[in-house]
Amino acid sequence: MLDPMNNWTNMSYNEIYRGLRYLKIKKRQTRPNLQSTISELVTEDGCKVYLVGTVHFSRESVRDVQQIIQQVQPDAVVIELCQDRKLLLTLDEQTLLNEAKECDLYKMQKAMNQFGVMPALWLMVFLKLSAYVTEQLGIAPGGEFRKAFREAQKIPFCNIYFGDRPIFITLNRCAATLSFWKLVKMFLGVLCLNSQSVPVGKEIMEQIKQKGMLEQTIKTATEEFPEFHRIFISERDVYLTHSLKQAARPIVLPQISQSDPQQVIPSVVVGVVGIGHVAGIKKNWNRQLNIQELMRVPNPSLPTRILRFVFGVTLYGLKIFFYYKIAQTLIWLFD
Structure with missing residues (x-):
């Protein structure tokens, strides 16, 4: 058992681990209030x-x-x-x-x-x-x-x-x-x-x-x-x-000692x-x-592949149209 008054520097990792887990289990409710x-x-x-x-x-x-x-x-x-x-x-x-x-x-x-x-x-x-x-x-x-x-x-x-x-x-x-x-x-x-x-x-x-x-x-x-x-x-x-x-x-x-x-x-x-x-x-x-x-x-599925193709073509077309409108505006501004 882990004694809070003990000097932890003198304790091994396994002793600390088991002690903290013991305290955790002790705090655990075995019959919790279940909603x-x-x-x-x-x-x-x-x-x-x-x-x-x-x-x-x-x-x-x-x-x-x-x-x-x-x-x-x-x-x-x-x-x-x-x-x-x-x-x-x-x-x-x-x-x-x-x-x-x-x-x-x-x-x-x-x-x-x-x-x-x-x-x-x-x-x-x-x-x-x-x-x-x-x-x-x-x-x-x-x-x-x-x-x-x-x-x-x-x-x-x-x-x-x-x-x-x-x-x-x-x-x-x-x-x-x-x-x-x-x-x-x-x-x-x-x-x-x-x-x-x-x-x-x-x-x-x-x-x-x-x-x-x-x-x-x-x-x-x-x-x-x-x-x-x-x-x-x-x-x-x-x-x-x-x-x-x-x-x-x-x-x-973990075992505190090999004999445990x-x-x-x-x-x-x-x-x-x-x-x-x-x-x-x-x-x-x-x-x-x-x-x-x-x-x-x-x-x-086939509809998915068709939709993917149509969407890709549409998106590509929108990009071309967008760049076309930008180019058209620039030509108008500097003409």
Whole structure:
């Protein structure tokens, strides 16, 4: 045991490590107060995962995340972000509010250069949705992830994992699977949001956390866009489950002396995911998972290739027209 009165300079690393971990476990609540949106999952090794289902624009979800992390003092926190979106954790709320509201041609072109035409269109759809809800509620998305990141940093020996599939792969799989006309239908529907009086009140956002309303919303989305649901929800359910299981592994404590027996303790993990993924993670929890197929980027569909060609020709034509008008103006000025 680590005695705070001891001189740490006379202690080995293993002694300090085991002592701090002991104090952490002593502070951990074995029977935490679980909100209705938090589920407890257990691995075959006895490791526990506290799965928090959140609404991305909900302050209540931020409080749920903070409370469960403080109560269970986890060894790892897994968040529903990928490495490409980790910048979301470091930006302040006001910057995120401004970013969500500003979706201009420059950002569109930058996204197309990075991801491709069709994935960039999908990305613009989500940015538009995010900007709309942000404007309605005045809350930047991802607050629960930022809170999880900050709380995890306060806990000794707590690792932070990005548990989501890379967004580049998700967008490309979506672009290669969905038909062009379904993309246009959804894209136009999102573009019309600002012209419709569709309030997104805080009460509605909190109601989404209720199981009945959530299941009905998912059912409607599945019937309308089954391919979208498979790629953005079902496949990521499997990937997130895999990430949670990878994080929830027994911890091997270091030996203070060679004569000490090797001790292994079950780990405690907190997973922070959108509430729409909770049911799928539970369903996949006890299954053998293979994520290799989920990481494959299929060849783009024919409509995608046609759209990419048309867009490229159009963009090239617009550039030529732009340079022509500049040249025409210069000739007029100096003639």
